[in-house]
Amino acid sequence: MSKKSIGKRLSDFFLAPPEIDLEDLKELIGEDDPVLIKVPTISCTHKPRAWIDRNAFFRTILMLTTKRVLILKNSSRVNVLRDIELDTITNHKFASTKNKGLKLEIKTVDAEDVIMFHQQYKKEFEELSRKFEEVMKTTLELSIEERETFFCMYCGVKIPAASVFCSSCGKKVR
Numbered sequence: 107m108s109k110k111s112i113g114k115r116l117s118d119f120f121l122a123p124p125e126i127d128l129e130d131l132k133e134l135i136g137e138d139d140p141v142l143i144k145v146p147t148i149s150c151t152h153k154p155r156a157w158i159d160r161n162a163f164f165r166t167i168l169m170l171t172t173k174r175v176l177i178l179k180n181s182s183r184v185n186v187l188r189d190i191e192l193d194t195i196t197n198h199k200f201a202s203t204k205n206k207g208l209k210l211e212i213k214t215v216d217a218e219d220v221i222m223f224h225q226q227y228k229k230e231f232e233e234l235s236r237k238f239e240e241v242m243k244t245t246l247e248l249s250i251e252e253r254e255t256f257f258c259m260y261c262g263v264k265i266p267a268a269s270v271f272c273s274s275c276g277k278k279v280r
């Protein structure tokens with residue numbers, strides 16, 4: 107029997123990040139969407155527009171990839187509790203305060219997620235914040251590019267607005 111107090115054992119339990127099976131993950135997110143960072147959370151409160159579906163998940167892992175934010179839990183296999191695509195995010199905010207802890211708020215058109223982190227992971231939280239800003243910037247640029255396209259009048263393939271020649275059929279489009 108360990109000499110650790112119950113309080114200490116409980117806090118170890120809550121601080122130990124749940125493990126994630128990487129093979130399971132590859133299946134979930136595919137090879138073309140690398141994981142940028144993983145940070146253990148205290149909780150994730152999911153508030154959809156329909157408040158009745160409000161839900162809270164505890165002791166999860168937040169994973170940031172190049173395309174999405176995942177809230178995961180590892181039980182017998184990886185469980186995806188939240189899958190937020192970066193291009194659906196309308197607003198986000200990182201907040202770090204002494205008494206209120208480390209908090210990330212993510213707003214999408216139909217929901218809001220509030221994710222709390224333990225002070226122990228302050229360094230990871232800060233790294234997450236940096237990577238998040240970077241990847242959101244890329245996502246925004248990509249979606250602008252995506253919007254600025256048109257269809258080739260000869261072959262119908264979608265091409266960037268700045269094109270002079272169609273990348274598919276090679277005909278001059280302007």
Ligand SMILES: [Zn+2]
Nearest residue numbers: 258261272275
């Ligand atoms: Zn064409």
